[in-house]
Amino acid sequence: MQCLWCNEDKARKTTKDGYWVLPDGASTVEILQVPALECADCGLYIEDEINEEVENRLHTSDLTHYSNVFTYEELLKAPTI
Structure with missing residues (x-):
C-alpha cells in the first residue's frame, strides 16, 4: 500500500x-482502534479523512453514556444528537 506522506x-x-x-474544549477522550x-x-499515522x-462524530454524537475511553466502532454506533 502506498504511504500518503512519502x-x-x-x-x-x-x-x-x-x-x-471534546467540543467543550475542556476535556479529552481516548479513542481506541482508530x-x-x-x-x-x-x-504510524491517522489519515486526514478518518481524523x-x-x-464530526464527536460534535454530532450523544456520548453521555460513554466513559472517556471507547473504541472507534463505538463512536460510529453512538446515537446522534
Whole structure:
C-alpha cells in the first residue's frame, strides 16, 4: 500500500489509539482502534479523512453514556444528537 506522506509502497493498514479534545474544549477522550496507516519509513499515522470523521462524530454524537475511553466502532454506533 502506498504511504500518503512519502508515496512509497511501504504502508499497511493497522489501528492506532489516540486522544481528541471534546467540543467543550475542556476535556479529552481516548479513542481506541482508530483506522491508521503504518509506513516503514514514516511511522504510524491517522489519515486526514478518518481524523475529520472522528471530529464530526464527536460534535454530532450523544456520548453521555460513554466513559472517556471507547473504541472507534463505538463512536460510529453512538446515537446522534
